[in-house]
Amino acid sequence: MLTQKQILAWLEEVKDPEIPVLSLVDLGIINTVEVNDNQVKIEITPTFVGCPALEVMRQDIKDTLLKHGARSVEVEVNYKQPWTSDRLSERGREALRQFGLAPPPKGKVLVEDLEVLENVPCPRCGSTRTGLKNPFGPTLCRSIHYCMDCREAFEQFKPV
Ligand SMILES: [Zn+2]
Structure with a gap:
């Protein structure tokens, strides 16, 4: 049985397509992770409305979790609560700096x-x-x- 914690750990592997040192978790775009009988439902809030990288991220999330054994992966996009740069983690800020x-x-x-x-x-x-x-x-x-x-x-x- 997959757990929420495990899913989040795997999501660390999924990087921002434009900043390959920054994970989506550290970017702070993952809102919720639900797991039910190895079926995963994830809600994300992209950094910018109409961010061209959105489809790439969505596919990367699916590919990564399916590879690790999720039975199905659903990625929902939610703009109700806009992303702010305060959602970047400390590790995310450090990753940005390392990336220049x-x-x-x-x-x-x-x-x-x-x-x-x-x-x-x-x-x-x-x-x-x-x-x-x-x-x-x-x-x-x-x-x-x-x-x-x-x-x-x-x-x-x-x-x-
Ligand atoms: Zn300088």
Whole structure:
């Protein structure tokens, strides 16, 4: 018999398709896990509405759990309670930093408030002498910054 705890441990193997060091669990998008007679039902809240990686994540969740012996896997998407960057775990923030992405600041912040996008600590050297270069990075979830000390650009996982 599969347990909820075991399912969650396996979900650690499923990574964000855009950030391969970050698991979906650490990303904080897994809402609930229900197991009944080896049939699994999972509810997720994606980081962004219309995130293009959603279908990939859904398939990865299914493949991983079926591989481990779940009889069936249902993945439901729920937007009722929007994802916020505060749902990122400490390990998730560390994974972002290792990947070279500045983690989003904690607490309630608005993306529209461009000030939180200025002086983002550089993931390479920690300097805050940084400036926002482009609020729209290569994906919806990232913005591009420039570090005056490294003289190089870096990306931040945008706060929401
Ligand atoms: Zn730097």
